[in-house]
Amino acid sequence: MLKIKNLHASVEDKEILKGINLEVKPGEVHAIMGPNGSGKSTLSSVIAGNEDFEVTEGTIEFLGENIDELAPEERAHKGIFLSFQYPVEIPGVTVTNFMKTAINETRRAQGLEDMPANEMLKKIREKSELLEIDRKFLSRSLNQGFSGGEKKRNEIFQMAMLEPKLAILDETDSGLDIDALKIVSDGVNRLKSKDNAVVVITHYQRLLEYIVPDYVHVLLNGRIVKSGTKELALELEEKGYDWIKQELAV
Amino acid sequence: MAYTEEELKKELETKEYEYGFYTDIESDTLPVGLNEDIVRAISKKKNEPEWMTEWRLEAYRAWTEMEEPEWANVKYKKPDFQAISYYSAPKKKPQYDSLDDVDPELLDTFKKLGISIDEQKKLAGVAVDVVMDSVSVATTFKKTLAEKGIIFCSISEAIQEHPELVKKYLGTVVPKKDNFYAALNSAVFSDGSFCYIPKGVRCPMELSTYFRINQAGTGQFERTLVVADESSYVSYLEGCTAPMRDENQLHAAVVELIALDGAEIKYSTVQNWFPGNKEGKGGVFNFVTKRGLCEKNSKISWTQVETGSAVTWKYPSCILKGDNSVGEFYSIAVTNNYQQADTGTKMIHLGKNTKSTIISKGISAGKSQNSYRGLVQVQGRAENARNFSQCDSLLMGNECGAHTFPYIETKNKTAQIEHEATTSKIGEDQIFYCNQRGIDTEKAIALIVNGFSKEVLNKLPMEFAVEAQKLLEISLEGSVG
Ligand SMILES: Nc1ncnc2c1ncn2[C@@H]1O[C@H](COP(=O)(O)OP(=O)(O)OP(=O)(O)O)[C@@H](O)[C@H]1O
Numbered sequence: 001m002l003k004i005k006n007l008h009a010s011v012e013d014k015e016i017l018k019g020i021n022l023e024v025k026p027g028e029v030h031a032i033m034g035p036n037g038s039g040k041s042t043l044s045s046v047i048a049g050n051e052d053f054e055v056t057e058g059t060i061e062f063l064g065e066n067i068d069e070l071a072p073e074e075r076a077h078k079g080i081f082l083s084f085q086y087p088v089e090i091p092g093v094t095v096t097n098f099m100k101t102a103i104n105e106t107r108r109a110q111g112l113e114d115m116p117a118n119e120m121l122k123k124i125r126e127k128s129e130l131l132e133i134d135r136k137f138l139s140r141s142l143n144q145g146f147s148g149g150e151k152k153r154n155e156i157f158q159m160a161m162l163e164p165k166l167a168i169l170d171e172t173d174s175g176l177d178i179d180a181l182k183i184v185s186d187g188v189n190r191l192k193s194k195d196n197a198v199v200v201i202t203h204y205q206r207l208l209e210y211i212v213p214d215y216v217h218v219l220l221n222g223r224i225v226k227s228g229t230k231e232l233a234l235e236l237e238e239k240g241y242d243w244i245k246q247e248l249a250v
Numbered sequence: 251m252a253y254t255e256e257e258l259k260k261e262l263e264t265k266e267y268e269y270g271f272y273t274d275i276e277s278d279t280l281p282v283g284l285n286e287d288i289v290r291a292i293s294k295k296k297n298e299p300e301w302m303t304e305w306r307l308e309a310y311r312a313w314t315e316m317e318e319p320e321w322a323n324v325k326y327k328k329p330d331f332q333a334i335s336y337y338s339a340p341k342k343k344p345q346y347d348s349l350d351d352v353d354p355e356l357l358d359t360f361k362k363l364g365i366s367i368d369e370q371k372k373l374a375g376v377a378v379d380v381v382m383d384s385v386s387v388a389t390t391f392k393k394t395l396a397e398k399g400i401i402f403c404s405i406s407e408a409i410q411e412h413p414e415l416v417k418k419y420l421g422t423v424v425p426k427k428d429n430f431y432a433a434l435n436s437a438v439f440s441d442g443s444f445c446y447i448p449k450g451v452r453c454p455m456e457l458s459t460y461f462r463i464n465q466a467g468t469g470q471f472e473r474t475l476v477v478a479d480e481s482s483y484v485s486y487l488e489g490c491t492a493p494m495r496d497e498n499q500l501h502a503a504v505v506e507l508i509a510l511d512g513a514e515i516k517y518s519t520v521q522n523w524f525p526g527n528k529e530g531k532g533g534v535f536n537f538v539t540k541r542g543l544c545e546k547n548s549k550i551s552w553t554q555v556e557t558g559s560a561v562t563w564k565y566p567s568c569i570l571k572g573d574n575s576v577g578e579f580y581s582i583a584v585t586n587n588y589q590q591a592d593t594g595t596k597m598i599h600l601g602k603n604t605k606s607t608i609i610s611k612g613i614s615a616g617k618s619q620n621s622y623r624g625l626v627q628v629q630g631r632a633e634n635a636r637n638f639s640q641c642d643s644l645l646m647g648n649e650c651g652a653h654t655f656p657y658i659e660t661k662n663k664t665a666q667i668e669h670e671a672t673t674s675k676i677g678e679d680q681i682f683y684c685n686q687r688g689i690d691t692e693k694a695i696a697l698i699v700n701g702f703s704k705e706v707l708n709k710l711p712m713e714f715a716v717e718a719q720k721l722l723e724i725s726l727e728g729s730v731g
């Protein structure tokens with residue numbers, strides 16, 4: 001589904017991604033861990049097509065097609081979704097209106113008609129129940145005055161609404177309380193199928209007890225330096241990153 | 251909101267000004283220039299009574315003594331008032347019994363404007379008094395209104411048919427000598443609308459006027475007078491579009507509102523005069539005096555969406571004369587390319603317990619300059635006057651400007667005045683967030699701008715809000731690099 005080959009990306013002439021290789025197949029869950037500033041969010045931004053970053057080398061393939069030249073919205077239309085580490089506020093635009101616009105823009109790009117209002121409402125009801133979101137919440141301005149945890153839950157609500165093929169969850173767990181973490185993870189798991197894939201970026205093993213990864217990758221200084229199964233996450237939790245750095249130095 | 255976005259897309263594709271077409275209707279035009287004879291000629295052409303002619307002449311004489319104001323934060327080449335023709339009326343001017351009798355070319359213009367009167371008739375409760383090049387050509391729904399005793403007609407007709415009302419109220423809120431443009435308008439106003447709601451009557455429909463400048467080199471001097479008698483209610487809509495022109499066109503309207511005891515007037519405007527092209531060439535100069543007078547327990551709300559004009563100078567105001575009266579001003583002003591706007595309001599608190607609210611949203615893009623200028627004045631007798639003002643500016647790009655000039659004058663210690671102001675920029679992170687959800691940049695801007703303007707858009711009647719939303723999007727088209 002997603003094939004990243006030798007990806008280099010920089011911002012203001014500073015190289016941040018230094019040759020990433022990653023393949024995600026349908027049905028898989030991948031976890032990416034790594035110290036602060038190692039390039040995890042940058043990687044997700046580059047996959048989503050953020051033009052702040054310049055791709056200097058390498059390619060990204062999605063569903064067998066090179067997407068290097070595609071605008072962010074075109075990538076979204078193809079089924080790439082990013083749950084932001086820091087969701088952005090848009091004053092005066094309600095969650096509902098935002099979702100309606102997003103869904104219809106995507107449908108239009110796929111040559112479909114707008115989603116009929118009753119279908120939209122049904123979907124909103126269904127997905128807000130899945131994530132235990134109070135419907136009043138959906139008439140508030142997007143992310144404005146939302147608590148940290150509310151923002152994250154709202155990101156997953158959007159994911160549920162848009163039903164992407166590939167979802168990248170950038171530290172969705174940070175800010176969520178224990179109950180919310182469970183609700184959100186359950187939501188993600190229920191949306192999971194053999195046809196879609198999830199990449200979770202996290203600092204904590206706890207999330208991976210709920211969303212169980214098939215693979216765990218360690219991103220260090222712009223490179224994936226180690227990959228393994230879910231046991232690797234446990235090891236990292238226990239020992240931190242120094243041992244990997246030492247391994248590399250050898 | 252339910253607007254058809256396909257339509258919008260098509261409109262966005264049109265690079266040139268949406269309504270930049272010109273109707274070729276034979277016109278009967280006075281020679282250019284202005285002097286007492288011209289003023290008399292205008293009055294005569296309109297068959298006006300002697301008192302009206304005198305009224306105009308007084309205004310003209312006052313005008314000749316006045317200087318064009320300099321203080322607004324706008325720069326433009328002053329119009330040559332002697333190079334303008336002050337009267338132009340369609341030549342064929344019969345009284346129509348039905349739309350079938352109307353000049354087909356005119357009907358065609360309506361169609362292009364998307365306001366075919368046939369359609370309007372079917373539209374929920376909207377009566378349209380169309381002002382086209384100075385003379386009202388069609389008035390609908392008069393009968394329904396007449397049954398309630400409501401008068402809604404052109405001001406020329408009102409001068410003929412209801413002279414006592416016109417005489418009593420014309421110039422009482424905006425005196426002839428109020429300011430340079432008001433004096434000019436008083437001398438030469440060609441036409442406009444008149445509306446009277448009798449005591450205790452709630453006007454059952456939105457009253458709506460569409461304006462349009464149509465004759466090359468003709469200034470437009472509309473005059474509107476709305477009188478809401480005791481405990482009555484009316485919602486009045488004013489909207490306009492203008493054809494593309496190479497030379498600047500002057501528009502100097504005067505609107506007077508009178509809300510008698512317990513009455514309420516809602517006055518909504520969507521203004522879309524030709525703003526000039528991308529290089530700042532052409533475009534309408536819009537110098538408008540709008541003012542309302544509130545008697546006891548009455549309320550006047552001004553709501554406006556301003557997207558057009560090369561230069562706009564406009565301050566819809568309320569004189570809160572009666573105790574417990576309420577004045578409101580909700581405004582969205584958009585400037586793009588080389589547009590300049592200096593708009594705002596004046597709330598003059600004279601009565602006790604008077605209340606005013608000002609919500610102003612300025613959106614600047616391109617190389618435009620957008621200024622808010624507001625005055626809140628509390629007089630000595632105005633115990634417990636309250637005002638809340640909020641001025642928000644949204645900037646797009648680095649070459650435009652937003653300015654806020656709030657003036658507060660209080661002569662009463664019990665006054666409570668609150669002023670809030672914010673300036674924000676559309677962030678690249680906001681755009682990327684939208685993009686990531688499948689919303690392209692143009693649409694993302696529209697979404698963000700609509701969100702920013704929502705408090706004001708919500709004050710407009712539904713069908714107007716939809717139109718206004720489209721206008722915002724059209725006028726900001728191409729403003730992101
Ligand atoms: N727009 C930018 N301009 C300059 N430097 C940037 C920019 N974006 C990211 N960086 C830098 O790139 C590096 C990687 O940042 P990134 O956000 O990808 O880290 P991360 O792995 O997600 O960290 P965290 O775990 O703290 O979220 C950091 O050193 C960061 O300062």
Ligand SMILES: [Mg+2]
Nearest residue numbers: 040041042085
């Ligand atoms: Mg990060």
